[in-house]
Amino acid sequence: MLARLLPDVSRATVQRWIQGGRVLVDGGSCRPRDSVKPGALLEVDPLPPPPSNAEPDARIALEVVYEDEAVLVVNKPAGLVVHPARGHRSGTLVNGLLARPGFASALAESSGGEALRPGIVHRIDKDTSGLLVVAKTAPSRESLKAQLAAHSAERAYLALTLGVPGPRAIRTQYGRDRRSRLRFTSRLDEGKLAVTHVSVLERLAGGRAAFVECRLETGRTHQIRVHLSEQAKTPLLADALYGKRPSDPELASASELVGRQALHAAVLGFTHPLTGERLRFEAPLPADFASALAALRKLA
Numbered sequence: 001m002l003a004r005l006l007p008d009v010s011r012a013t014v015q016r017w018i019q020g021g022r023v024l025v026d027g028g029s030c031r032p033r034d035s036v037k038p039g040a041l042l043e044v045d046p047l048p049p050p051p052s053n054a055e056p057d058a059r060i061a062l063e064v065v066y067e068d069e070a071v072l073v074v075n076k077p078a079g080l081v082v083h084p085a086r087g088h089r090s091g092t093l094v095n096g097l098l099a100r101p102g103f104a105s106a107l108a109e110s111s112g113g114e115a116l117r118p119g120i121v122h123r124i125d126k127d128t129s130g131l132l133v134v135a136k137t138a139p140s141r142e143s144l145k146a147q148l149a150a151h152s153a154e155r156a157y158l159a160l161t162l163g164v165p166g167p168r169a170i171r172t173q174y175g176r177d178r179r180s181r182l183r184f185t186s187r188l189d190e191g192k193l194a195v196t197h198v199s200v201l202e203r204l205a206g207g208r209a210a211f212v213e214c215r216l217e218t219g220r221t222h223q224i225r226v227h228l229s230e231q232a233k234t235p236l237l238a239d240a241l242y243g244k245r246p247s248d249p250e251l252a253s254a255s256e257l258v259g260r261q262a263l264h265a266a267v268l269g270f271t272h273p274l275t276g277e278r279l280r281f282e283a284p285l286p287a288d289f290a291s292a293l294a295a296l297r298k299l300a
Contacts, residue, residue: 013138017046047106060096065281070140070274071133072097072119075283078129078260082118094120097134121145124217129286130157130265135273143273148219150157154269154280155216157224160254160262160292162246164203164210165232169198172231174220183241184222186230194220196227205299209237225261237262237292250299258292 015032017023023030023045036042040186051267060080066073076082077095083094097103097119119134121144127186135141172186174194186194202211214224229235235243237254238262246252269280285293 011273022046027264044045044202055090055095057090057095058095058099060067060091060098062093062096065131065283066279068291070136070272072136073268073279073281076124076129076132076265078286078288081126082123082132093132103136103257122148123221124265125222125225125261125263126155126259127260128263128265130219130287131268131281132265133268133270135246140273144270147270151217152271154267155219155265156267157214157216158201158264158266158285159212159214159228159290160204160223160237160258160296161210161212161228161232161234161291162237162243163232163234164200164207165198165212165228165234167199168197169217170194170198170227170231171258172227174218174223174226177267184220184226186226192218192220194223194227196224198228198232202297204296205251205254207297208248208299209254210234211293211296224263227240230277239263251296254292254295254299258261258288260288262289263293264289 007293014023018030018032021029022045025034025036027043030036043073046178063075063077064072065075074093074097080264081092084090084092084253117135119132119141121135121141124130124132133144135144144153167225170186172194173188173191174184174186175183175188175191177183197217198204199213199215200210201213204210212228214228216223221228222242225236225239237243237246237251238256239260241261243261246255265280266285267280269278271277
C-alpha cells in the first residue's frame, strides 16, 4: 500500500523505514507484510538515506556523455565492473562516480537501500562496452526503473557473431543454469521472460561471421550472449563463457583483436525523469571492436 502511495520511493526504502519504526498505522507500529484497512491513518517519518559502502576512487577514468541534476550517462569501457560485488570490492564504475564532486550525497539519495550500487538502475557486463544511465535522485531512479520494466527505454547493442544468425525476435524463458553458477540459460520450461530482437547488419568472412544489432525488450543478465549462443547458434566472437575459440585461424585472429566478448551498448534512449523530454545517445565502436570488425571485413 505505502509503496503505491509513494511512487517515487523504492519498495526497499519503504521496508527500511518500516523496520526502523518510522511508519505508523493508526498510531501503532507495523510490519512490511501487514495489510492496511480502508480509512487507516498512515504516518511516515522518513529515515535519511544510508551512506554507500563503496569507497570513492578518483583513479577511475569515466567518459561522461551527459549529466544534469537528475541523471548521468556514461560510456563504460570494456573491463570495468559496474558496481562492487563479490570479487570486485573496488575499482568499479560506482567507485569512480563517488569520487566526482557532489556525487556521494546524490548517489546515496538514489540508492534505494542498496548501499553497494547507488544510482544503478541497469547494468552491462564487465567485458561489454557502452552506454549506461545512472540516477542521481530517488525519483529519477524510480522513473528509470519503471521505464525499463515497461520496455519503453531504447537499448540497442552491436555485436560480432561466429556464423550468421537469422533475423528474428528471440522469445524464451530465462534463468540461471543449474549446472554452473556463472552461466544463465534460455533452455528452461519455466523462468523469466527474455526477448531479444536480432538484425543482421553485415555478413562477414564469407558467412563465417556477422555484424549484428540486438535490441533488448527485456534486460536479463547475459541475455544477448545466451540468446545468440543457445537460440541462434551463433555465439559472440571471443565470448569465453558462452562460446569457444574458433578453430578457423582467421576467425581466431579476429577474436584475439577484440580480446573479450564482441558486444557494445551503442544506443540508449529514455524519457527524462524531470522534464519528460525524450533523450537518445549513441556511442561509437571502441578501438578493439572496430579492429576486429575491420579484420573480418577483409576476409573473403
